[in-house]
Amino acid sequence: MTKLYAIYGASGCGRSLMPVARQQLAREQDPSEIVFIDDAQTAITTVNAHRAMNYASFLAEPAAQKQVLIAIANSQVREKIANRLEADGIQLWSVMADNVVLMDDAQIAAGAALSPFVTITSNIKIGKCFHANLYSYVEHDCVIGDFVTFAPGVKCNGNIHIQDHAYIGAGAMIKQGTPEQPLVIGRGAIVGMGAVVTKSVPAGVTVVGNPARIVESR
Numbered sequence: 001m002t003k004l005y006a007i008y009g010a011s012g013c014g015r016s017l018m019p020v021a022r023q024q025l026a027r028e029q030d031p032s033e034i035v036f037i038d039d040a041q042t043a044i045t046t047v048n049a050h051r052a053m054n055y056a057s058f059l060a061e062p063a064a065q066k067q068v069l070i071a072i073a074n075s076q077v078r079e080k081i082a083n084r085l086e087a088d089g090i091q092l093w094s095v096m097a098d099n100v101v102l103m104d105d106a107q108i109a110a111g112a113a114l115s116p117f118v119t120i121t122s123n124i125k126i127g128k129c130f131h132a133n134l135y136s137y138v139e140h141d142c143v144i145g146d147f148v149t150f151a152p153g154v155k156c157n158g159n160i161h162i163q164d165h166a167y168i169g170a171g172a173m174i175k176q177g178t179p180e181q182p183l184v185i186g187r188g189a190i191v192g193m194g195a196v197v198t199k200s201v202p203a204g205v206t207v208v209g210n211p212a213r214i215v216e217s218r
């Protein structure tokens, strides 16, 4: 059965994840092709030696089985595309770099992208289409929702709950919670680059600084 894999998004995120996807297939000794899907493509071209095409062209490809990693940082776009793939019967693909460290009982839902040097320790649950960029870690007993995004170098300590669509900026550090009282990052919250988060963050707000404080909207 012919298989075809794709990285959805041929911009920064997608071009960084393509080599991770190649490592994934090499590990599995799967010789199948990986293409880029990008809706900005008007014709089939080549990006970093991989065929690149729009979604309609991808659907027209003859492969019997297709799997797609959505490599777009914007979580709302990831959700929209995930729904479209599901409606079209195309599976979400998860990829991880060769040097990712996964400890015990890390349950990670479909569509995850774990970049080089990511560590996920023990007893962790992670939802759909999670992005953990370079050098991020997730420590014990964390619960992470769907469509959560970690920029590079996020330090997510133990007993933290991160709700759907939250975005954690590069180098941010989140203080550990306790089993009785996890530190919670609310749905859709944004944690700024380099922030030091010492207490729970409500849904939808942006926090920055050390200690992280809510940026008031004017």
Ligand code: UDP
Residues within 6 Å of the ligand: 008, 009, 010, 011, 012, 013, 014, 037, 038, 039, 040, 071, 072, 073, 074, 077, 081
């Ligand atoms: N894109 C797409 N379909 C969509 C939305 C976005 O193919 O419905 C593509 C878009 O053309 C662009 C990429 O996804 O090439 C997003 O790139 P961007 O530079 O905005 O972000 P990043 O690569 O950092 O996620």
